[in-house]
Amino acid sequence: MSTSVASHHSDYTGAKIGMWLFLFTEILLFGGLFLLYAVYRAKSPAEFHEATKHLHLALGLSNTLILLTSSLTAALSVSAIRRGQKYWALWGIGVTVVLALAFLVNKYFEWKEHIGNGMFPGSPALTSLSHGENLFFGLYYTMTGLHGVHVLAGAALLCVVYVFVNREKVNQHSYSLLENACLFWHLVDLIWIYLFPLFYLVT
Amino acid sequence: MEHDTHPAVRNKTFISVWAILVALTMASVGASSVHAGTASLLVPLLIATVKASLVLWFFMHLKYERALFKVMLLFPLGTLAVIMGLTFVDTWFR
Known part of the structure; x- marks a missing residue:
C-alpha cells in the first residue's frame, strides 16, 4: 500500500526546475566553446573569413529550417497532450524525430564531403592552410559534432517518450516527461540558432 | 498532482512564432550577403539573439512560467x- 502511494508522488514544478538546471549546465558547456570561437575569431578574422567559404550555406540553411520546424512540432505535441489529444501528441513527437534524423543525414553528407576533400583535423590539405583556418575547422568539427550528439540524444529521448505517450503513461494529467524532453529539444535548436550564423553566415 | 496554471498554448501562437523564426532566418541570410564589415558580423548575431529569445519565451514556455x-x-x-x-x-x- 505505502509503496503505491510513494510511486504516485510527483512534483511537477520540481521536475521542471531540475530540467532547467540541467539545461543551464548545457548552456555553459556550449558557452565555453562559443567563447573559444569568439577569441580565436578576434585573433585571426581574415583566416576565419576565408575558411567560412568552404562551408555550404544551402546545407546550413536547410538544417536551420529543419530544426526550427522540429521545435514547432515538439511545442505542438505538448499543447496536444495537455488537451488530451493523444494522437496529435504522437504525431508531433513522431515528426520531430523524423526531422531530427533528416538533420543528421544532412550533416552526414556535409561532413562526408569535407572529409572527401581532405578537410579533416590533422589532414595534409588542412595543415597546409593557415593556422586560423585550422582553428576554424577544429571548432567546426567540435561544435557541430557535440551538437550532433545532442540531436541524437534528443531524438532517442523523444522515441522513449513516444512509447510512454502511446502506452498512456504520459497523459493529460501527467506530462512532465514530454514537456521536459521538449525543453531539451528546444535547447538543441537554440544552440544551432547560434552555430548557423557563426559557421555559415558571418563571412 | 500539481499542474500548470495557464491553459495549453494555442497552436496558432506556435505557428506564428515559427513563421517569424523562418522569416528572421531568411533576413539574416540576406543581411550576411551585404558585405558591410563589422555590421555583417553583428547583424546575424543580433538576429540570432532575437530568434533565441523567441524560442525561450514561447516554445520553452518561459512566458507562461x-x-x-x-x-x-x-x-x-x-x-x-x-x-x-x-x-x-x-x-x-x-
Whole structure:
C-alpha cells in the first residue's frame, strides 16, 4: 500500500526546475566553446573569413529550417497532450524525430564531403592552410559534432517518450516527461540558432 | 498532482512564432550577403539573439512560467556574459 502511494508522488514544478538546471549546465558547456570561437575569431578574422567559404550555406540553411520546424512540432505535441489529444501528441513527437534524423543525414553528407576533400583535423590539405583556418575547422568539427550528439540524444529521448505517450503513461494529467524532453529539444535548436550564423553566415 | 496554471498554448501562437523564426532566418541570410564589415558580423548575431529569445519565451514556455524560472535563467546568462567580458578585456588589452 505505502509503496503505491510513494510511486504516485510527483512534483511537477520540481521536475521542471531540475530540467532547467540541467539545461543551464548545457548552456555553459556550449558557452565555453562559443567563447573559444569568439577569441580565436578576434585573433585571426581574415583566416576565419576565408575558411567560412568552404562551408555550404544551402546545407546550413536547410538544417536551420529543419530544426526550427522540429521545435514547432515538439511545442505542438505538448499543447496536444495537455488537451488530451493523444494522437496529435504522437504525431508531433513522431515528426520531430523524423526531422531530427533528416538533420543528421544532412550533416552526414556535409561532413562526408569535407572529409572527401581532405578537410579533416590533422589532414595534409588542412595543415597546409593557415593556422586560423585550422582553428576554424577544429571548432567546426567540435561544435557541430557535440551538437550532433545532442540531436541524437534528443531524438532517442523523444522515441522513449513516444512509447510512454502511446502506452498512456504520459497523459493529460501527467506530462512532465514530454514537456521536459521538449525543453531539451528546444535547447538543441537554440544552440544551432547560434552555430548557423557563426559557421555559415558571418563571412 | 500539481499542474500548470495557464491553459495549453494555442497552436496558432506556435505557428506564428515559427513563421517569424523562418522569416528572421531568411533576413539574416540576406543581411550576411551585404558585405558591410563589422555590421555583417553583428547583424546575424543580433538576429540570432532575437530568434533565441523567441524560442525561450514561447516554445520553452518561459512566458507562461512563474517569475522564478525567468530569474533563474539570468544566472547562467549573467555568468556567461561575465566570463566572455573578462576574457575579451584580456584579449584586447594584453
